[in-house]
Amino acid sequence: MTEPTSPAITAAILVIGDEILSGRTKDKNIGTIADYCTAIGIDLRQVRIVPDEAAEIVEAVNALRARYTYLFTTGGIGPTHDDITADCVAAAFGVTIDVDPRAKAMLLERHKPEDLNEARLRMARIPAGADLIANPISKAPGFRIGNVFVMAGVPAIMQAMLDQIGPTLDTGARVLSETIEAGNLPEGSYASALAEIAKAHHSVSIGSYPSMTQQGFANRIVVRGKDAEAVVRAQAEVERLVARLKQGTAG
Amino acid sequence: MTEPTSPAITAAILVIGDEILSGRTKDKNIGTIADYCTAIGIDLRQVRIVPDEAAEIVEAVNALRARYTYLFTTGGIGPTHDDITADCVAAAFGVTIDVDPRAKAMLLERHKPEDLNEARLRMARIPAGADLIANPISKAPGFRIGNVFVMAGVPAIMQAMLDQIGPTLDTGARVLSETIEAGNLPEGSYASALAEIAKAHHSVSIGSYPSMTQQGFANRIVVRGKDAEAVVRAQAEVERLVARLKQGTAG
Structure with missing residues (x-):
C-alpha cells in the first residue's frame, strides 16, 4: 500500500470577534477557508473563535502558530477602537507596530490625504517585519508575519485576500x-x-x-x-x- | 453608574468533526448555540472545532471545561467507528464508560431488541455519573457530566437537546x-x-x-x-x- 511521503501541511483558523460569539453575525469565513484548504491539499486541523480581547487573541495566536504550518486569522483589522488584531499579533510575536508607509500608500488610493484621519491610519498599523496582503475592495491591507496570515472579517474581502495568498502557500498532497x-x-x-x-x-x-x-x-x-x-x-x-x-x- | 453584580455565566462550544474541518459540511450549530446563550444571559466566550481524534478532543474538553461555566459539545455520538466523543469525554473526566441501562431503554423505543446490534449499543455507552439528555427525534441520547453537555451534531437533534437543557442552566443578567x-x-x-x-x-x-x-x-x-x-x-x-x-x- 502506497503511503503518502510528503509531510502534511497543516493549518488553523482564528476567528476574532464578539459579534460572532454573540450570534449577531453568523460566520461564513470558516467554511470558505476550509474548502480552500481542502482544495489545495492543506489539512485544516483546528478552528477557534475568540472575543475582541487582547489576552484571548494573543494566547490563541501563540498556541496555534506554534502548532500548525499556517494560521489564518479573520476579523478585527478595521479602523474602530474594537479592532485590535494587528496590535495583538505584534504582541504575540514580540515586535513593534507602527504606521507602515506601504500600507499608508494603499489607503491613499482610496482616501484623500485630508481624509486620512487618525482612525483610518490605524488600518495602516502593521507589525514590524510583516508583508502586506493587498485588499482590492477597500484598500486597507491584511498582512503576513511568520506563518500567520491576518485577514479581514468581511467575507468578500477575506475571499479576495485568500485568493492572493493561496499561490504563496506550501501545499501537500491533495486529499x-x-x-x-x-x-x-x-x-x-x-x-x-x-x-x-x-x-x-x-x-x-x-x-x-x-x-x-x-x-x-x-x-x-x-x-x-x-x-x-x-x-x-x-x-x-x-x-x-x-x-x-x-x-x-x-x- | 450601576454595574452588574451577578457573576458572569460563561460558556464555550466544542464542535467535533472532520467533516466540518474539511469544509464538506458547513456548521450550523455554533450560530444556534450562540443565539441561545445570548438570549438567556450566558456569555459565549470561545468556540473550538477539532477533528475526530481522541487526543485532540480530550485536550479541548479539559481546557474548556476548566475555564468556563459550561461547555457544549456537538458531534461524534452516533453508532459508527468515527463517533468517539463519549469515550473521549469519559477519558477527559477520568471515569469509566459502559452501556447505560437508561440509554439502552431509550434506544429500545426506536429499535426492536433484535436490531439493537453492537454498533447501535455504542450509542448507549455513557460515562459513569452522567445524566442523560433525551433525543426526541432519533432516541440516542446526549448526556451531561459535570459542566459538560454532550449533544448530537445533526442540527435538528442538537436543537431539541438544547431546548431541554436550557431550563437547567444557571443564567446571568441578559446582555x-x-x-x-x-x-x-x-x-x-x-x-x-x-x-x-x-x-x-x-x-x-x-x-x-x-x-x-x-x-x-x-x-x-x-x-x-x-x-x-x-x-x-x-x-x-x-x-x-x-x-x-x-x-x-x-x-
Whole structure:
C-alpha cells in the first residue's frame, strides 16, 4: 500500500470577534477557508473563535502558530477602537507596530490625504517585519508575519485576500474524497461492517455523516485519503456493503 | 453608574468533526448555540472545532471545561467507528464508560431488541455519573457530566437537546443590545468619536461591524451591556454622532 511521503501541511483558523460569539453575525469565513484548504491539499486541523480581547487573541495566536504550518486569522483589522488584531499579533510575536508607509500608500488610493484621519491610519498599523496582503475592495491591507496570515472579517474581502495568498502557500498532497450515498439506511445497520472496512484500509479515513431531510435520515459515507488507489479500493468495498444492505431492505 | 453584580455565566462550544474541518459540511450549530446563550444571559466566550481524534478532543474538553461555566459539545455520538466523543469525554473526566441501562431503554423505543446490534449499543455507552439528555427525534441520547453537555451534531437533534437543557442552566443578567445603522458612513469617519464614546461608557461594549451589500458598505454600530440605562445612554450618544455625520455627508 502506497503511503503518502510528503509531510502534511497543516493549518488553523482564528476567528476574532464578539459579534460572532454573540450570534449577531453568523460566520461564513470558516467554511470558505476550509474548502480552500481542502482544495489545495492543506489539512485544516483546528478552528477557534475568540472575543475582541487582547489576552484571548494573543494566547490563541501563540498556541496555534506554534502548532500548525499556517494560521489564518479573520476579523478585527478595521479602523474602530474594537479592532485590535494587528496590535495583538505584534504582541504575540514580540515586535513593534507602527504606521507602515506601504500600507499608508494603499489607503491613499482610496482616501484623500485630508481624509486620512487618525482612525483610518490605524488600518495602516502593521507589525514590524510583516508583508502586506493587498485588499482590492477597500484598500486597507491584511498582512503576513511568520506563518500567520491576518485577514479581514468581511467575507468578500477575506475571499479576495485568500485568493492572493493561496499561490504563496506550501501545499501537500491533495486529499481526495469519495462520497457513497447510504440514503435512509440507518447508520446502525452498517456501522460494524464499516468499522471493519476502515480497519482494513488504514491509509484512508472513513466517516459516516447523518443528516436529516423531510423524508427522514439521509446518511452519507465519505472515504478520504491522499492515495488515489487506496481511496478507490475502500470506496468499492463501501459501495458493495451499501448495495448489499439496500437490497436486503428492499427484499 | 450601576454595574452588574451577578457573576458572569460563561460558556464555550466544542464542535467535533472532520467533516466540518474539511469544509464538506458547513456548521450550523455554533450560530444556534450562540443565539441561545445570548438570549438567556450566558456569555459565549470561545468556540473550538477539532477533528475526530481522541487526543485532540480530550485536550479541548479539559481546557474548556476548566475555564468556563459550561461547555457544549456537538458531534461524534452516533453508532459508527468515527463517533468517539463519549469515550473521549469519559477519558477527559477520568471515569469509566459502559452501556447505560437508561440509554439502552431509550434506544429500545426506536429499535426492536433484535436490531439493537453492537454498533447501535455504542450509542448507549455513557460515562459513569452522567445524566442523560433525551433525543426526541432519533432516541440516542446526549448526556451531561459535570459542566459538560454532550449533544448530537445533526442540527435538528442538537436543537431539541438544547431546548431541554436550557431550563437547567444557571443564567446571568441578559446582555441587551441596540443596533445603530450607520449605513454607508465609512467607519473611518466615525471611529475616533466612537472610541471617545466607548471610553466614556465603560460599562457597555461598543462595536462597529462593516458588511458589504451590492450598494457598498453597510456599517452597523452595536451597543451591548447588562445595565439597560447605560445601554440607552450610550445608544443615544451614538445616534447623535451618526445623525450629525449623515447630515454632514448630505450637506
